[in-house]
Amino acid sequence: MATELTRRKFLMALAATGLSLRLPSLMAASTGETITRTIPSSGETLPAIGMGTWRTFNVGGDQYLIDQRTDVLKTFFDLGGTLVDSSPMYGSAAEVMGEALDTLNARDKLFSATKIWTGDGDATREQDRASRRKWGIERFDLQQVHNLVAWQAHLETLQQMKANGEVRYVGITTSHGRRHGDFERIMEAEPLDFVQLTYNVLDREAEERLLPLARERGIAVIVNRPFQGGSLFQRFQSEPLPSWAGEAGCGNWAEFFLKFILSHPAVTCAIPATTKVEHMKENMGAMVGPLPDEQQRSQMADYVAGL
Amino acid sequence: MDSNWLSYSLSDFLMFGPEVFLRLFVRINQDIWPWQGIAVIMVVAIGALLVRGDILARRGILLLMAAAWLWSGAGFLMEYYGPVNLPATWFGWAFVLQGALLTVVALVWRWDTVAEQSAMARWSSGIGWVVIMGLSPLLTVAQSGNWHSVALFAVTPHVTALGAVPCMLVLPRRIRWLFLLLPLVWGLFSVATLWTLGTRVLVVIPAATLALAVLALLFSPRRAQNRG
Numbered sequence: 001m002a003t004e005l006t007r008r009k010f011l012m013a014l015a016a017t018g019l020s021l022r023l024p025s026l027m028a029a030s031t032g033e034t035i036t037r038t039i040p041s042s043g044e045t046l047p048a049i050g051m052g053t054w055r056t057f058n059v060g061g062d063q064y065l066i067d068q069r070t071d072v073l074k075t076f077f078d079l080g081g082t083l084v085d086s087s088p089m090y091g092s093a094a095e096v097m098g099e100a101l102d103t104l105n106a107r108d109k110l111f112s113a114t115k116i117w118t119g120d121g122d123a124t125r126e127q128d129r130a131s132r133r134k135w136g137i138e139r140f141d142l143q144q145v146h147n148l149v150a151w152q153a154h155l156e157t158l159q160q161m162k163a164n165g166e167v168r169y170v171g172i173t174t175s176h177g178r179r180h181g182d183f184e185r186i187m188e189a190e191p192l193d194f195v196q197l198t199y200n201v202l203d204r205e206a207e208e209r210l211l212p213l214a215r216e217r218g219i220a221v222i223v224n225r226p227f228q229g230g231s232l233f234q235r236f237q238s239e240p241l242p243s244w245a246g247e248a249g250c251g252n253w254a255e256f257f258l259k260f261i262l263s264h265p266a267v268t269c270a271i272p273a274t275t276k277v278e279h280m281k282e283n284m285g286a287m288v289g290p291l292p293d294e295q296q297r298s299q300m301a302d303y304v305a306g307l
Numbered sequence: 308m309d310s311n312w313l314s315y316s317l318s319d320f321l322m323f324g325p326e327v328f329l330r331l332f333v334r335i336n337q338d339i340w341p342w343q344g345i346a347v348i349m350v351v352a353i354g355a356l357l358v359r360g361d362i363l364a365r366r367g368i369l370l371l372m373a374a375a376w377l378w379s380g381a382g383f384l385m386e387y388y389g390p391v392n393l394p395a396t397w398f399g400w401a402f403v404l405q406g407a408l409l410t411v412v413a414l415v416w417r418w419d420t421v422a423e424q425s426a427m428a429r430w431s432s433g434i435g436w437v438v439i440m441g442l443s444p445l446l447t448v449a450q451s452g453n454w455h456s457v458a459l460f461a462v463t464p465h466v467t468a469l470g471a472v473p474c475m476l477v478l479p480r481r482i483r484w485l486f487l488l489l490p491l492v493w494g495l496f497s498v499a500t501l502w503t504l505g506t507r508v509l510v511v512i513p514a515a516t517l518a519l520a521v522l523a524l525l526f527s528p529r530r531a532q533n534r535g
Contacts, residue, residue, distance in 0.1 A: 058323045060390035062330050091322045092390045176319070229318075275326070 034080045034287045037268040039169070040218035041193045046111060048262050049287040050083030051076050051280075052224060052273035057100075058091035068275065070100040075277045077109045079284035085196070085222065085271045086135075087115040087146050088127055094134035101136060112137055113194075113222070115146035115173060121153025128161070142194055144171040148179055148186070155190060169193035175224050177205050187213050196222040199267070201260045201304050203228065211266035220268040223261050227272060232257055235307075242303050249290035254279070258286035260300050263293070317503040323391045325504045331387045332447050332456035332463060339382075339462065346459040349375065350440045353474065358433035362418045365477040369413035372474050375461035376406035383463050392500075398493060402464060405489050412482065432473070440470050443512055450508040458512075465512045468493050472519040484524055491520040 035048040051073070059065035073084070086093050094114070101107050114131050116124050128143060143161070145154045151172060158170045171194030174183050180197075187195060187210070195214055199206045203225070214221045227233060237253055250256040254272075261270045272283045292300060336343065353371050356364040380402025389396030440460045447458040460466045468490045475486045494517030501510045 055322055055324055058391050059327050060331075060387065062327065062334060065327065065330060089322065091392065093322075275324070 035262060035291065037220075039193065039220045039268065041169070041220070046220075046269055047080050047082050047287060048267075048269055049081055049258065049284055050085060050111075050113075050222065050269045050271040051081055052271040053084065053086040053093040053097060054090055054224075054273050056273040056275045057086065057093035057096045059096055060092050066096055066099055069096055070103050071277050072274060072280050073097075073100045073106075074104055075280045076284065077104065077106050079281065080287060081284060082109060083111040083113055083142075083222075083269055083271065085113040085224075087117050088131060089115070089117045089146060094131055098134050098136045107137060110137075111141045113142035113144065114140055115144045116154045116158070117146035117149060119150050121150040121157075124154045124157035125161070128167070139165075140167050142169040142171060143167045144173045144194065144196055146173055148172060148174060148182055151186065155186075159191070169220075171195055171220075171222075173197070173222075173224070177203060180205065180210060184209050184213060187217060187219060192217075192219050194220045194222055194268075196224055196271075198225040199223045199261055199264070200226050200228055200232065201257055201301055202232065204301070207264070211264060215266045221266050223267055223270040226261050226270045227254075227257055236304065239307050242299070244296075244299065248292035248296040248300065250292075251285065252282055254282040255286045256300065258283060259291055260297060262286065263291040263297055317499055321392075321500065321503050325506050327391055328504055328506065329447065329451040329453070329456055331383070331391075332451070332458050333453060335383055335387055335462060336455050336457065336459075343459055343462065346378075346461040349461050350437055350470075353470075354433045354437035354440075356433075357436055357474075357477075358429050360424055360429045365418065366413045368474050368477055369409050372471055373406040373409035373413060375467045376402045376409060376471070378461050379464045379467040380406065388464075394496065398464070398496065401489055401493075402467075405486065409486065412478070416479070416482075418479070436470065436473055440466065443469060443515075446508055446511060450506050464493065465497055465509070465516070468497075469512050469516045469519070472516060472523055475523060487520050487524050490516050491524070494520060 036045040037048050038045050056072075057069055059069060076084075084097065086097060088094065101110065112135060114135070116127050118124075118127055128140065132138065132140065143158050145151045145158070155170070155172070158167060161167045162170050171192055172183065172186055172190075173196035174180065175196075175198045177198055183195070183197070186192070195210070197206050197210055199211070199221075200223075211221065213219075233253060241250065241253065241256060245251070245256060248256075248259065250259055258270055258272065261267055270286075274280050274283060349371050353368055356367045356371075380399045384395050384399030384402055389399055443466050444458045444460070444463075447456045447463075448454055450456075458466050460470050472487065472490050475483055475490075478486060494513045497513030498510055498517060501507075501513065
């Protein structure tokens with residue numbers, strides 16, 4: 001039976017086609033469904049986008065900037081984020097975080113993660129205490145040994161602290177792809193809840209050994225430098241997103257970079273850092289809608305490499 | 308050496324961005340208003356003392372320079388810059404120490420004779436110094452686009468260190484090198500920091516400080532030395 005194609009029917013069909021392409025994303029957004037991951041050692045769930053504070057929250061006593069960062073943190077919590085990561089290495093970031101948490105009265109929404117960063121292996125508890133005071137919290141959800149500095153001594157103390165209930169989870173960190181050999185050996189030998197490492201669409205060394213090992217050993221993975229410290233935007237933001245980006249659930253470059261990371265099955269959480277509310281909204285957009293499949297991940301990596 | 312260290316760059320050690328750094332100048336200007344007038348008077352006074360050029364004037368220059376090191380070290384470096392960049396606190400202590408030492412030298416050093424300079428030389432050094440101290444604070448304004456970020460001599464360390472190097476030429480040569488070390492090290496530190504931050508316009512100030520300090524160390528004019 002022949003059907004006449006009117007202008008009205010054509011436009012309706014076009015609208016339906018467009019809607020169907022966006023449907024998974026729209027459904028996720030409308031139901032408030034966010035992408036969460038499970039911490040293997042406990043079964044606790046975490047939103048898949050966290051927040052880093054490297055460079056962004058070290059603003060000293062600048063009240064104008066503290067207020068701006070508080071707005072960023074508020075947006076993060078409002079959009080369903082919980083994990084905030086910092087380090088004593090990041091200058092005044094911990095004090096600023098404490099002040100922002102005071103202002104927002106939002107410690108109940110927080111999954112607090114920081115690091116031990118001192119070459120003195122006997123100073124683990126002292127630094128933990130100092131960090132807790134700055135954040136204004138009774139205990140950290142996650143304490144990590146920063147860049148493997150004096151890791152044997154710190155890890156031993158952190159494990160004791162975990163056993164005593166002074167910290168909930170213990171982990172180690174690296175960044176920029178450094179010391180992956182040592183990192184791997186520690187992951188194999190030590191009972192870790194979390195590891196934190198650098199992984200993004202260009203820096204993919206972790207795919208070879210560390211990410212598979214994390215899955216095998218049941219270790220949660222936090223990904224730092226998801227935008228390569230911002231350089232991914234500098235390099236690619238002027239370029240168009242591929243025409244198929246929507247099918248992979250990506251409406252902008254932030255979602256493109258973050259969903260590439262989140263779609264790796266070993267990844268628990270990515271921790272982008274930003275100073276702007278608008279950028280935080282874009283980052284949190286990656287926690288909604290479909291994730292790319294294996295074939296789309298390859299396409300994403302190839303597309304970026306070809307630009 | 309651990310080859311791992313080779314993978315680090317300067318930016319790995321910088322824990323803040325240009326926005327935070329440029330805001331330091333705005334904040335200190337807001338906080339000390341209207342006492343910037345004292346800094347302006349200090350610049351004019353040092354210029355006038357350079358023109359005068361006798362032993363009493365030299366003591367006055369050194370005392371005013373000492374005050375500038377103390378003010379910028381204890382104020383800008385320790386109170387504002389230090390909380391976001393730990394080495395700035397260490398430099399703050401070094402600035403304070405430099406100010407204290409300079410005060411002692413200004414008060415107790417005995418110049419027996421001072422080489423005569425022509426009026427032309429004295430006037431040009433005095434006016435030249437005031438002009439440079441008047442223009443270099445505007446580089447932070449050019450970098451940030453905000454008039455409130457003007458970086459005054461004695462209030463902020465970069466311009467203070469730049470202004471200090473020519474003033475150290477009034478010191479006897481045998482102790483001059485001691486007071487040129489801090490501008491030299493500060494210049495190196497600041498060039499590296501500001502270049503890494505991407506505040507390229509501002510790099511001019513510590514680069515000039517560095518160049519002048521090296522020249523002053525290598526080519527100290529004999530006429531300025533202590534002959535006592």
